[in-house]
Amino acid sequence: MSLEDIRTKIDRVDRELLKFLNERADLVHQVGEIKRKEGLEIYAPDREEKLLLKLIELNQKHKGRLPEKSIRAIYREIISAALALEQDLRIGYLGPAGSWTHQAAISRFGNSVLYVSEASTEDVFECVNSQEADYGVLPIEHSTEGAVHHTLDHLVDSPLQIYSQFLWRTETVLMSNGSRDTVDYIYGHPQVIAQCRKWLTVNFPDAELREAPSTSQAAAFACEHPASAALGTALGAELQGLKIIASSIDDSASQARFIILGRRPAPATGNDNTLLMVTAHDKVGALFEILEAFVKQGINVRHIENRPVTTDEVGLPSRVRFFLEVTGHCHDEGLKKAQEDVGGDGAHIKILGSYPVSNWGDRD
Numbered sequence: 481m482s483l484e485d486i487r488t489k490i491d492r493v494d495r496e497l498l499k500f501l502n503e504r505a506d507l508v509h510q511v512g513e514i515k516r517k518e519g520l521e522i523y524a525p526d527r528e529e530k531l532l533l534k535l536i537e538l539n540q541k542h543k544g545r546l547p548e549k550s551i552r553a554i555y556r557e558i559i560s561a562a563l564a565l566e567q568d569l570r571i572g573y574l575g576p577a578g579s580w581t582h583q584a585a586i587s588r589f590g591n592s593v594l595y596v597s598e599a600s601t602e603d604v605f606e607c608v609n610s611q612e613a614d615y616g617v618l619p620i621e622h623s624t625e626g627a628v629h630h631t632l633d634h635l636v637d638s639p640l641q642i643y644s645q646f647l648w649r650t651e652t653v654l655m656s657n658g659s660r661d662t663v664d665y666i667y668g669h670p671q672v673i674a675q676c677r678k679w680l681t682v683n684f685p686d687a688e689l690r691e692a693p694s695t696s697q698a699a700a701f702a703c704e705h706p707a708s709a710a711l712g713t714a715l716g717a718e719l720q721g722l723k724i725i726a727s728s729i730d731d732s733a734s735q736a737r738f739i740i741l742g743r744r745p746a747p748a749t750g751n752d753n754t755l756l757m758v759t760a761h762d763k764v765g766a767l768f769e770i771l772e773a774f775v776k777q778g779i780n781v782r783h784i785e786n787r788p789v790t791t792d793e794v795g796l797p798s799r800v801r802f803f804l805e806v807t808g809h810c811h812d813e814g815l816k817k818a819q820e821d822v823g824g825d826g827a828h829i830k831i832l833g834s835y836p837v838s839n840w841g842d843r844d
C-alpha cells in the first residue's frame with residue numbers, strides 16, 4: 481500500500497474516532513446532569529480505574545499494538561475532557577507551576593481541567609475548603625524520605641478528607657537553552673542534586689553544581705545562559721521554554737504518594753484503605769491497645785506514623801498521636817467497631833479519608 485493510501489485510511493479512522501469521541505461526550509454530558517441533580521461527586525476515580533483496567537485487559541486479549549502506558553495516557557485526556565464537560569473542574573496544587581505536585585496533578589486530571597497554583601500546603605487546604613477549587617493535590621509520602629509531615633499535620637484540624645490518592649514516579653530531567661556539550665554549570669535544589677549526584681558525576685564530571693532555592697528557580701536561572709542547565713521536571717522545562725537534554729537521571733527510581741483532598745468522603749470500592757488519626761493518653765500500652773482493637777476485627781494496620789501533640793493548655797495530661805493506615809473503608813462494620821473500641825479507651829479517633837488501594841511499585 482502506498483503512503484497516500486495509508487494516509488487516506490488513517491483519515492477515515494480519525495473521522496470515525498471523532499464521531500465516537502463526540503458520542504462519548506454526549507453520554508458524559510448526561511452523566512454530569514444526573515450527578516448534578518443527585519448532588520453526586522463529578523470526579524469518580526474508582527470508575528476511571530475500573531474503566532481503564534477493562535480496556536487494558538481487552539487490549540491484551542486482542543493483542544493490540546498499543547502499550548498500557550499509551551492507553552492510560554490517551555484515556556487520561558479523554559476523561560479529562562469529560563470532567564471539563566461535566567463541570568469547570570478546578571484543581572488546587574502545591575506550586576509553583578512546574579512543581580512535581582503540578583506534574584503529578586496533571587497525570588491524574590489531564591490537561592482539560594483548570595489548575596490553581598497555591599504557595600503553601602495551608603493554601604491548598606484553604607482553596608478547597610473555601611470552594612475556590614474542587615479538589616486539592618498534595619504530596620503525603622516519598623518512597624525515599626518517608627511521610628510528608630506538613631500534609632499530615634494540616635489534616636488534624638481540617639474538615640476536608642482524603643478523597644483519593646495515587647503514586648507517581650518523580651523523574652528528574654536536565655534542561656537547558658544550549659546543548660549537552662555546552663553545559664558548564666548546573667542549577668538544582670540541593671535535594672534534587674543529591675538524588676542525581678552519581679549520574680551527574682559520570683555524565684558532567686566538570687560541571688559546577690549550583691544550589692537553587694527551588695526547582696522552578698533553578699529553571700529560571702538556566703534560562704539566562706546557554707552554558708547553564710537546571711534539574712527539574714519535564715513540565716518545568718516546557719513552561720520555561722527550555723530543552724530537555726537528558727531525562728530519567730535519578731540515581732534510583734523514586735516515587736511519591738499524593739493525596740487528592742475533597743470536601744466529601746469517597747464511596748467504598750471493595751478494595752480500600754483508610755487513614756485515621758488517634759490521639760490517646762501517653763501511658764504504657766497506649767499503642768498496643770489501639771492496635772489490639774484493629775486486630776480483633778481482622779483489620780491490617782499497614783502503616784503507623786507518630787506526631788507530637790501540641791497544646792496551649794497547661795496541666796492537661798500528656799497525649800500521643802498516631803496516624804494509622806488500615807485496610808478497609810470507614811463505612812465497613814469492622815472498622816466502625818474498632819473505632820468504638822479505641823474510643824471506649826478514652827482515645828480520640830478521626831477518620832482522615834478512605835480511598836482505593838495503590839501500592840508502591842504498582843504502576844507508573
Ligand SMILES: O=C(O)C(=O)C[C@]1(C(=O)O)C=C[C@@H](O)C=C1
Pocket residue numbers: 508511512522523524525527528531558559562563566
Ligand atoms: O462515569 C462517570 O461517573 C463519569 O463521570 C464519566 C467519566 C468518564 O469519562 O468515563 C468521567 C469522569 C469521572 O471521573 C469518571 C468517568
